[in-house]
Amino acid sequence: MHKKAKRIWLYVAGIIICIVILAPIYWMFVSAISPKVELLSTPPHWFPENPTIENFKKLITGGSGTSGEIPNFAKALLNSTGIALIAGFISLVLATFAGYALAKQFKRFKKAYLNLIVTLRMFPEVALALSLYLIITKLGLMNTWWGLIIVYTSFILPYSIWMMYGYFLTIPNELDEVSKIDGASTIKSFFKIDLPLVLPGLSTTFIFTFLMCWDEFFYGLILTSDMRAKTITVAVSEFTTRHLIDYSMMMAGGLVATIPPLIIAAIFQKYIIQGMTSGAVKG
């Protein structure tokens, strides 16, 4: 009897969690596909009667909406994807070499180096933003992909080094010893022995940095002013600065920004959980 009561409570709690998580997402989705008449009604239309994809069409083609210019979401999606992929790739290459060297080649100053990285990760973006803004302006990289790629490296590189260091650490030192006895050079044993073993780690780190870049907003806000490099988060934020907010367009925009990371999170759930726990438990 006691067991059964406990079981019921488990399910009740589980269902509450489902509702809490899914209800707001459901509402964003419904609002994005509802015609304005239904959206602006009291009480709310919880289920759309005449669903429409009009909002999404407007987002992709751009042009002007009822409350001003609609940012070109197709370009914003391209910008976000490109910037996140390139920044993530550069960081990953740098971090893989650095992480390997720290885990396997350095003894003495590695602790100081890692402590510095952990500390740097805590620095608020605002502390860097002023100087980064001045640097990017001086380099003439305002409103460019490269401007944002450089700046994004400031927060994903320390993270990537930390993660890759952790993955290389899990490789038993005996394996490296064996290849050393065989006369392989450091670089050879790195490519032959260590690198293949951290491939899952590489994917986890890359997925994570992609999501971090996708989520980034503050640097995008101060370093872009036109569609050449404006990211998806900046495009969504522009709905909130209007005098009259067009909520249905805003929800459609929010949903467009949400779908890619949501799909990535659902597919690579295991990697993400692993990345979060190892990043937190070790970092």
Next chain:
Amino acid sequence: MKKKNMTRWAMIIPATVVLAFVLLYPIGNTIWLSFRREHLLRPTMNAFVGFQNYSYILQSSDFLQSLKVTAYFTGVSVFIEFVIGLFTAILLNQDFKMKAFLRVLVVLPWAIPTVANGVMWQWIFDTNYGALNGLLSQLGLISEYVNWLGTPFGALNSVIIADIWKNCWFFTIVLLGALQAIPKNYYEAAYVDGAGFWKKLFKVTLPLLKPAIAISLVLRISEAFKAFDIIYIMTKGGPANGTQVLSYYVYHTAFESLRMGRGAAISTVVTALILIIAIIFTNVLMREEVDLSA
């Protein structure tokens, strides 16, 4: 031997140079700027002013107000997130059919971009057509619509709710990972002793989770302390500066009023505060239990 030495330096130097360029130099430059009068549109007036920016902000009521708002935002949201996260982690560690589904579900809010989360909640909290007012009045809990984001304190708490909804699952995931590492026989011993839920929680679970709790708290607190996105989206620091957290205050000073020197001084103070909090937390909660580089 010599060749090996060369290789390891060749491996670590590129990353280090980039880190120096995108992190160390900007941090140093921000500190340098904080001792200067730097106005973006009046460069001829720029000059070294010593501690003038610091004495200005430490005496300004805006800074104190922002500090209070930030402390409240960080304290309340992280505490509630931690409590929800802890109990949901314990729940997901039980053996029941929904657990696999729930473990996927809790990752989703975390994956939603903060900006999208902000617009979603801004719409939910909308006074005239928002879902929250609609729902509460249909349930008969309120007789007239509430302007949730209209008062300073109401807006602050609304932003906190939005933040909790997105971030409490971070604790769930991290603490669940740590819970799964606890050997079952620890609990069997407690079960034999006849310990109830709360006793098991405080005597067995929490002490064993201490390292994971410490690190996840430090990470979340330092994140919440520098929160900007959610504030910019939902309230722009208003109404009446009621939600102007420190990051937003820096943004306003440096990029809206264009006073770079003063903005740099505030950022330096914010950074110092985050580091102090992080050091205290790591020392109090972790002691020698976790070696950072292990």
